[in-house]
Amino acid sequence: MARTAKKPAKKPDKQPAAAKDERWLHFYRQMLKIRLFEEEVNQLYLGAKMPGLAHLYIGQEAVAVGVCEALRQEDYITSTHRGHGHCLAKGASLDKMFAELLGKAAGYCRGKGGSMHIADQDTGNLGANAIVGGSAGIATGAAMSIKMRGTDQVAVCFFGDGALGQGLLYETMNMASLWKLPVLYVCENNQYNEYTHFSETTAGEVTSRATAFGIQTESVDGQDVRTVHVTAQRLADRARRGDGPAFLECLTYRFQGHHVGDIDRSYYRSKKEEEEWKTQRDPVTLLADWLEKNKLADGKLFRRIENEVATEIKDAVNFALNAPYPQAEEVDQDVFA
Amino acid sequence: MTLTAKESGTTREITFGQAINEALAEEMRRDPTVFIIGEDVAEAGTPFKVLSGLVKEFGTQRVIDSPISEAGIAGIGVGAAMTGMRPVVDIMFGDFLTLTMDQLVNQAAKIHYMSGGKLKVPLVLRTTLGASRRSAAQHSQSLHAWLSHIPGLKVVVPSTPYDAKGLLKSAIRDDNPVVFFEDKMMYQLKGPVPAAEYTIPLGVADVKRAGSDITFVATSSMVHVALAAAESLGGSGINAEVIDVRTTAPLDKQTIIASVKKTSRAIVIDEGYERYGVTAEIASVIADGAFYYLDAPVKRMGAMDVPVPFSPVLEDQTVPTAEAVAEMAKELCGRL
Numbered sequence: 321m322a323r324t325a326k327k328p329a330k331k332p333d334k335q336p337a338a339a340k341d342e343r344w345l346h347f348y349r350q351m352l353k354i355r356l357f358e359e360e361v362n363q364l365y366l367g368a369k370m371p372g373l374a375h376l377y378i379g380q381e382a383v384a385v386g387v388c389e390a391l392r393q394e395d396y397i398t399s400t401h402r403g404h405g406h407c408l409a410k411g412a413s414l415d416k417m418f419a420e421l422l423g424k425a426a427g428y429c430r431g432k433g434g435s436m437h438i439a440d441q442d443t444g445n446l447g448a449n450a451i452v453g454g455s456a457g458i459a460t461g462a463a464m465s466i467k468m469r470g471t472d473q474v475a476v477c478f479f480g481d482g483a484l485g486q487g488l489l490y491e492t493m494n495m496a497s498l499w500k501l502p503v504l505y506v507c508e509n510n511q512y513n514e515y516t517h518f519s520e521t522t523a524g525e526v527t528s529r530a531t532a533f534g535i536q537t538e539s540v541d542g543q544d545v546r547t548v549h550v551t552a553q554r555l556a557d558r559a560r561r562g563d564g565p566a567f568l569e570c571l572t573y574r575f576q577g578h579h580v581g582d583i584d585r586s587y588y589r590s591k592k593e594e595e596e597w598k599t600q601r602d603p604v605t606l607l608a609d610w611l612e613k614n615k616l617a618d619g620k621l622f623r624r625i626e627n628e629v630a631t632e633i634k635d636a637v638n639f640a641l642n643a644p645y646p647q648a649e650e651v652d653q654d655v656f657a
Numbered sequence: 658m659t660l661t662a663k664e665s666g667t668t669r670e671i672t673f674g675q676a677i678n679e680a681l682a683e684e685m686r687r688d689p690t691v692f693i694i695g696e697d698v699a700e701a702g703t704p705f706k707v708l709s710g711l712v713k714e715f716g717t718q719r720v721i722d723s724p725i726s727e728a729g730i731a732g733i734g735v736g737a738a739m740t741g742m743r744p745v746v747d748i749m750f751g752d753f754l755t756l757t758m759d760q761l762v763n764q765a766a767k768i769h770y771m772s773g774g775k776l777k778v779p780l781v782l783r784t785t786l787g788a789s790r791r792s793a794a795q796h797s798q799s800l801h802a803w804l805s806h807i808p809g810l811k812v813v814v815p816s817t818p819y820d821a822k823g824l825l826k827s828a829i830r831d832d833n834p835v836v837f838f839e840d841k842m843m844y845q846l847k848g849p850v851p852a853a854e855y856t857i858p859l860g861v862a863d864v865k866r867a868g869s870d871i872t873f874v875a876t877s878s879m880v881h882v883a884l885a886a887a888e889s890l891g892g893s894g895i896n897a898e899v900i901d902v903r904t905t906a907p908l909d910k911q912t913i914i915a916s917v918k919k920t921s922r923a924i925v926i927d928e929g930y931e932r933y934g935v936t937a938e939i940a941s942v943i944a945d946g947a948f949y950y951l952d953a954p955v956k957r958m959g960a961m962d963v964p965v966p967f968s969p970v971l972e973d974q975t976v977p978t979a980e981a982v983a984e985m986a987k988e989l990c991g992r993l
Contacts, residue, residue: 396740430773439772446739447772451763457732458764464733465740468692468718475736488759491729498724654774655808657832 347545349625351381351604354405356633365580371423374435377405379575382603383508384409386548390556396444396462396475398455401436403448406478411443418640425646453486460492463503474502474559482513484522497533502559505567510574515588530567542570543603573597667852674707674844676818680825685715692719694730695747705844731757735765738780748784752798765834766809780834787840787878788965788976797965799928802935804836805905811835812906816880818848823857840878860907868898871922871986874913874939879926885979895990914946921952922989926977931959953989
């Protein structure tokens with residue numbers, strides 16, 4: 321499948337001199353990895369090989385990669401039900417991810433968490449969360465812990481536009497601002513609260529909800545990984561310096577349904593709208609265009625990267641498919657530490 | 658290690674509130690990761706004054722006054738606990754637990770399990786229970802049964818200063834989320850507490866009074882009701898044993914069953930609502946573990962299944978009393 325773009329939709333943003341151009345190739349690979357991972361997840365679902373459902377991140381890759389590339393391994397993230405992208409962007413390995421999705425013992429959570437609960441303390445991932453907005457407390461608490469322990473880590477709370485309806489977010493943003501906690505609230509506005517357009521659920525301006533607490537606020541094109549990254553880097557550096565929390569709205573789009581089974585979407589959004597985003601605002605394509613235009617990559621290189629990533633995915637999914645399930649007696653283990 | 662007051666050498670009489678305060682101060686001294694967060698916990702020392710003086714010793718960085726945001730501080734507690742701290746979250750009234758439920762039930766309780774045993778949540782959430790303070794329906798409930806229902810949470814319901822101190826120290830050192838219920842009517846209750854350090858393990862019941870004719874299994878405030886009932890029965894020739902479960906989760910079934918096998922009769926007394934309550938769970942444990950030893954049906958006495966009313970004439974009817982327990986005991990023992 322060709323990932324190179326036909327038509328760039330927007331002028332590339334200007335880059336700071338510090339950003340090394342070749343680094344964007346790594347971003348491309350990371351976004352592609354998420355894209356191909358999610359496409360494989362969909363295949364596993366369609367092939368009835370995966371228990372339960374999954375919420376695909378396709379279309380939003382620039383947010384996870386742009387933000388997580390601004391973080392260090394010891395920095396924390398909290399993720400959402402649509403969390404595979406965040407986990408991978410923060411450094412999760414493909415094989416343990418697939419194994420968890422298939423309910424296998426080799427998975428990140430020994431098969432006890434599944435798609436919506438992947439956690440990996442080695443990469444600072446405090447867990448995906450199936451309660452919308454439910455991790456605002458965890459991320460803010462992690463930031464509180466950072467401040468109390470006196471380290472220069474930061475915590476990132478990923479959440480969608482749906483979480484803007486949850487009170488916990490506002491309680492914790494208030495405290496984060498009061499106490500200047502090193503936390504980034506990253507609102508991935510993919511425009512849909514499940515099956516409802518966010519404009520039907522969200523009064524006023526999204527960003528003004530954060531500015532009301534005196535929080536530094538930015539809103540960026542979430543399809544442009546370079547802009548997301550540069551902004552996230554600035555906000556993360558700021559938090560690291562002790563200058564307090566920030567709120568970053570990334571305008572993006574969920575290319576697929578709410579979950580893998582959400583096929584007929586015509587009652588809440590048009591095919592035309594989806595096609596426009598897929599053909600003109602695909603974050604992977606947009607970066608490929610830019611790389612090509614700036615002579616940092618060509619078709620040959622893109623094909624090589626795609627082959628490499630596809631092989632990684634294939635190996636990982638085969639590992640997971642062949643991995644054993646947990647032993648039945650594990651069911652009541654790890655209820656308590 | 659559990660020490661009885663007698664074994665410990667020097668003991669003082671201190672209040673339940675002072676015992677809580679001492680436990681927190683000692684744990685904060687020994688472990689710099691322990692901190693307190695809650696509404697009016699610092700200079701005010703809570704409306705019950707239980708935390709008085711702690712901010713003076715530990716400063717506002719470790720005794721943190723929060724906004725009135727119960728869900729938020731519970732969530733912050735969970736996140737801090739997951740990342741190297743041992744927070745003690747103060748929820749002033751047990752009724753406000755409703756506001757923290759997602760953080761306790763869906764987050765704190767499940768994170769260790771959902772992560773395949775990798776992440777830990779060493780969080781203590783202290784709150785209160787108990788009626789008869791003329792505070793009406795939103796400041797008087799005893800909601801410990803709700804949390805005892807949830808796998809992954811430990812629930813402590815101490816009845817004496819000695820137990821409160823030893824159990825709270827264990828709760829703070831525990832690597833799991835622990836919800837610690839203090840009867841707000843008991844803060845001034847005095848009892849012997851060793852000056853030397855001690856802890857009491859979670860999940861071990863205590864025989865508060867040995868007896869042979871009937872077992873009263875009780876929690877928190879109701880331990881004192883049970884003890885008063887037991888004393889009042891002396892004249893009737895009924896010798897009641899009083900078991901204080903001390904923690905509803907984990908529940909020390911063994912001690913309860915052993916007692917009922919000995920006495921053959923049981924009344925379970927708890928200040929939570931009777932319907933679907935702690936008393937129901939414990940009665941079922943007795944029925945299951947001591948059925949062939951029973952000489953009478955297991956009886957339950959909980960709070961009346963009404964919102965706690967304000968007027969004293971009404972409120973006082975809603976909580977089990979020593980008189981009611983004694984009457985029930987006489988009936989079960991055939992002494993009426």
